[in-house]
Amino acid sequence: EVQLLESGGNLVQPGGSLRLSCAASGLTLSYYALSWVRQAPGKGLEWVSDISASGGSTDYADSVKGRFTISRDNSKNTLYLQMNSLRAEDTALYYCAKRYNYDSSGHHYFEYWGQGTLVTVSS
Amino acid sequence: DIQMTQSPSSLSVSVGDRVTITCRASQSISRYLNWYQQKIGKAPNLLIYAASSLQTGVPSRFSGSGSGTDFTLTISSLQPEDFATYYCQQTYSTPPTFGQGTNVEIK
Numbered sequence: 001e002v003q004l005l006e007s008g009g010n011l012v013q014p015g016g017s018l019r020l021s022c023a024a025s026g027l028t029l030s031y032y033a034l035s036w037v038r039q040a041p042g043k044g045l046e047w048v049s050d051i052s053a054s055g056g057s058t059d060y061a062d063s064v065k066g067r068f069t070i071s072r073d074n075s076k077n078t079l080y081l082q083m084n085s086l087r088a089e090d091t092a093l094y095y096c097a098k099r100y101n102y103d104s105s106g107h108h109y110f111e112y113w114g115q116g117t118l119v120t121v122s123s
Numbered sequence: 124d125i126q127m128t129q130s131p132s133s134l135s136v137s138v139g140d141r142v143t144i145t146c147r148a149s150q151s152i153s154r155y156l157n158w159y160q161q162k163i164g165k166a167p168n169l170l171i172y173a174a175s176s177l178q179t180g181v182p183s184r185f186s187g188s189g190s191g192t193d194f195t196l197t198i199s200s201l202q203p204e205d206f207a208t209y210y211c212q213q214t215y216s217t218p219p220t221f222g223q224g225t226n227v228e229i230k
Contacts, residue, residue: 044210045167045221045224046218047221095166097169107155109169113167
């Protein structure tokens with residue numbers, strides 16, 4: 001059974017930093033592109049960032065570009081999200097998701113999701 | 124960015140009802156449209172990808188259609204476990220964007 005388990009969420013002051021982790025079981029992450037998707041309390045889904053299987057290619061939503069960094073350690077089967085200069089509007093449940101590309105052009109869907117880790121940015 | 128607009132935002136239905144949810148893209152996205160179901164306190168779950176392909180394990184009462192800018196998710200006969208929020212998502216271009224969600228609740 002595939003499981004993704006996020007951790008690292010916490011209450012942090014505006015301007016602070018956090019590092020989220022996503023550990024996988026039942027799945028070798030090194031073969032797959034991975035993503036972070038967030039959901040503010042009572043709101044919809046927002047894509048945050050992608051990373052390729054090798055880690056050589058990354059992408060970010062404009063709302064987090066320059067503040068967040070996605071990375072992976074395939075030897076530890078783990079995905080990360082380093083979050084700096086946090087703002088109140090970053091408050092959300094952060095999901096990691098395994099991305100499945102169903103064609104050669106990168107069109108995809110999110111096949112597996114973790115249960116999320118809550119980040120609260122407040123003074 | 125491509126904007127995705129779902130309608131309605133919510134609907135009250137009864138078990139056994141046929142349910143149709145619409146998703147409109149701000150520009151053509153061909154058929155690069157996915158549908159997810161999210162129950163309270165749970166992560167989203169993929170139902171449909173590429174507009175009309177049913178994900179493995181998803182009941183056949185769920186179906187998707189459309190291309191270009193207009194898409195539909197249909198639940199042929201709503202079951203008690205289908206009460207949830209449904210999201211469309213385009214993956215035609217980066218950033219992948221979601222609709223605002225449609226909450227299907229019990230009448």
